[in-house]
Amino acid sequence: MASGSPKRGVKWFAVLLVVAAAGFAAWWFTGDARKAPEPLNTVEVTRGDIQLLVSATGVLEPSNYVDVGAQVSGQLETIHVRVGQNVKEGDLLAEIDPTVYTAKVDATRAQLKNQQAQIADRKAQLRLAEIQFQRQQNLYREEATTRESLQTAEATLASAKAQLAMLEAQIEQTSSTLRAEEANLGYARIYAPMDGTVVSIEARQGQTLNASQTAPVLMRIANLATMRVRAQVSEADIGKLEPGMRVYFTTLGDPDSRLYGELDYIEPTPEVTNNVVLYNALFEAENPQGKLLPNMTAQVFFIQKEALNVLRVPASAVQGNTVQVLDAAGNPQAQTVTTGISNRVQTEILSGLEEGQEVVLVSRDPRSGAGGNPSFRGMLR
Known part of the structure; x- marks a missing residue:
């Protein structure tokens, strides 16, 4: 028994040593004091x-465009252009059937020629009336004719003058009608009012146009060399903007390219959509390569401050x-x-x-x- 006691003591000491080592290790690796800093x-x-920016979403539109309409009625006979085509001022765009207007011009010209022939006859009659009146005056002074004959010659002369003046007025009226008919005939051929690009065509060949009340729109020609950006800015940010501040935008098709401009003006009347008040802020951007097209979406950034x-x-x-x-x-x-x-x-x-x-x-x-x-x-x- 006595000889076994030291062995049991050694065993217990070893156990305690192991437990202590395990506890120290746990304390070392899990204790906050020894935790390695992140x-x-x-x-x-x-x-x-x-840059301190105010962001908004906008849409591209031409800075200048014209809706080309028809000033006369008739069948649209020919369209000479297509969408996307560049045109110069004065280029022929379309033609309306000119048959009716050509006939009116011909009839009015014939009427004018008839009146011009009549006026030659009236002038001859006036000259004759002047001669007869002069003769009657001379005879009356020599008491070789009656006063009644002189008065008759005088009345004939006045009538000849009046008829000539009336015919001259008719010629002026006919000439005015002819100019109008010739203008209508000219309107049957529709020309480009400006340089630009045909961005839309609303009419079709063979379509009958009625211009009696409003001018039918045939197509739109726009100047795409300079585009306008219409950005919608929230009422919370609109007070941060002022004309002349720098602005840039990107498009969905080219988000990495920034195009710069200056804010031109802010429209005072807002647009309210789903109880959200938005103001239109407009500025222009050059488009020399023609990559910017109408109705493209633009992500707009107004530069409020920058360093x-x-x-x-x-x-x-x-x-x-x-x-x-x-x-x-x-x-x-x-x-x-x-x-x-x-x-x-x-x-x-x-x-x-x-x-x-x-x-x-x-x-x-x-x-x-x-x-x-x-x-x-x-x-x-």
Whole structure:
């Protein structure tokens, strides 16, 4: 019995040693005091541009266009252009059957010729009446004719003058009618009123046009060299805009290309859609390559403020007027800075930092409390 006691003591000591080692290991690997800190999330201070933007959605439309209509009625005989075709001012676009208008012009011209022939006869009769009246005056002075004959000659002369004046008035009226008929005949041929592109054709060959009340629209010609962007801006942002401010936009087909312009004006009357109040802000953009087309959707950005080629850091790195920078040993240190504009993504640094310095990004994880990188707070404790 006595000889067995030391062996049991050694065994118990070994067991206790193992339990203690296990407990120490558990404490070492799971205890907060020995927990390895998480790596800091840092980023370099860079130099670049910062823009404070007001965004909106817009639609493209031609800056200048004309709806080409028909001024006379009739059957649309020929359309000489197609959609997308470029035209010059004066190019023939379409023709209406001119048969009726040609007949009217011919009839009026014939009437005018008849009246012109009559006026030659009236002038001859007037000349004869003047001669007879002069003869009667001479005879009356010599008492070789009666006063009644003189009065008759005088009345004949006055009648000849009146008939000539009446016929001259009829000729003026007929000439005016002829000009109108010739104009209507000319309107049967429709010409381009401006340089541009045919963006739509509303009529079809063979269609009968009725221009007695309103001019039927045949097609639209637009100047696509300069486009207008009509952007709809919410009432919450419209007060941030003013004419002359810079603006750029992208299209769905080319989202990487920015096209710039200047805000021209804001329409004062809003559009209300589903209880949302939107104001139209308009500006123009050059379209030398013709890639911008009517009714394209544009993502518009009005530049409220901008800072070019400035020091900047992510907005999440700035807390008040301080940032956390890494020292030579890699430990975070609070650094006071002066900030400029911020667009919620990046913040301009006016002083306090240099390009290339490492700053700590502050986490917004709700599990970390009021804010701040959990690993960073662990290192500060």
